Amino acid sequence: MGQDPNDILRNDGAAALRRQFDTSARIVRLPQGNDLPALKIGSDQDIAAQVRILLESIHGKMVADSGILYAWNQRFWGEIGQSDVYAVIKRFDGAALPEGRCRTVRLSKSKLQSIEHLLYRLCEVPGFFDAPAKGIPCRNGFIVIDDEAACLKPHDPDHRNRYVLAGDWTGELLTEPPEGSELRRLITGCFRDDPEADLKKALLQEIAGGALIGATRSLASPKAIILLGERAGNGKSQLIDMFRGLVPSHAIAALSPAQFSDERLVVALFGKVLNMADEIGDRAIGSERFKAVVTGEPITGRAVFKDGLTFRSQALHVFSANRLPAFRDGMDRGVRRRLIVLRCDRVIPEADRVPGIGRIVADFELHLLLAWAVQGALSLLRRGHFDEPPSSRDALNDWARISDSMTEWLGDDDGLTVSGNTSDRVRIEAVYECYRSWCVSMRIKDTGILDRPKFVRRIKAGEFDGLSFIRKANSKEVAGLWINHSRVAPVSGK
Known part of the structure; x- marks a missing residue:
């Protein structure tokens, strides 16, 4: 739904209002x-x-x-x-x-x-927007990007873009924003004194570029980004504001991962290039729906009083969080492959903070932000995937252990031993009962406990190193596992 110009002026400032007019269609007398x-x-x-x-x-x-x-x-x-x-x-x-x-x-x-x-x-032209040209539409032309270079071309309907940036591209590429710019102040301030500062700034730049080129359709393995800052004053909300100012409002959605499962809400992703949500909270996320949305698989939504709509989301998903939510069906490898956690650990001193700096960058330094983002898009396409700092992988592993009851159960040496020895076998009924009993003893909510079919499916998929599923004529067994102090005897082994 569009905003009244007075609301835009009051809430977002004069520069935002100018952007709105720059990206709007012309008005002609009926x-x-x-x-x-x-x-x-x-x-x-x-x-x-x-x-x-x-x-x-x-x-x-x-x-x-x-x-x-x-x-x-x-x-x-x-x-x-x-x-x-x-x-x-x-x-x-x-x-x-x-x-x-x-x-x-x-x-x-x-x-x-x-x-x-x-x-x-x-x-009607079905699928007209399914494969837009790879590039970035800006006010003075279309930036065609491949993994070698970026060049400006005239706007063309065959590019099939549904938005245009409010700024012009001068042909400049920026690896680092210039000294004295608010863009440099924001990015440097978020990660100052961080041993991974350069890696995190480079990842942030690739995220900006990925938002503009449609990372979901441009990368073999698309990912959603979580900006994680457990303490206040870490700058992640300003980074979110900066990203929002880079892309026109009509090309942005604001759904949290938990809302992906609501067909009335998920339709808001149709035609969007960026989806951002502040503080995604601790509502459990549906694993299968999350994977489908992030990777651009067909999903169905239904707006109120409208027919169902099946489409592929082309949006890059960027979220901020103080703490990480759980996944209802477990955090399997498929989910972990589709996530990057970018830690924002520094608390910016009060004296160094600039109120609304993210919006200031988008309003008054859009030319710098665009040049910086285009360089990020080039780097991303050359590599073919986001370059993750080691701390991002560590944070993801910690998240999996905390939010995935099955992963956490397998890591509890008091209850069982994962030997990896194929001669150590336990019937699947006993293995699942051990898992459920452990979950109850740990006071895990029912929503966090996998049902038996999902439990078995994850073992069959080979998600856990050392474990395998064995099917025999009269039994189903898990190999590579020993239940400690179990009253149920293993099939074979120790």
């Missing part, structure tokens, strides 16, 4: 009375065809994809809202019909909806 084209037969299909002609005279060439109408406005494919479509259709209420028919068109609710539906069918 035709009235005798300006309307003559109808041939006056059917709904005839009116829909004339509405299309009028809308294209106002907005430019149109296409419809997934039930949404877009028009090319010389820079990007902008969405045409239903209210704009209805405004043109309603001009035909009372329009003269050809000789021999009723004298005028009479619009009812059902007729209006029928014309709208036929208009979408006339303009």
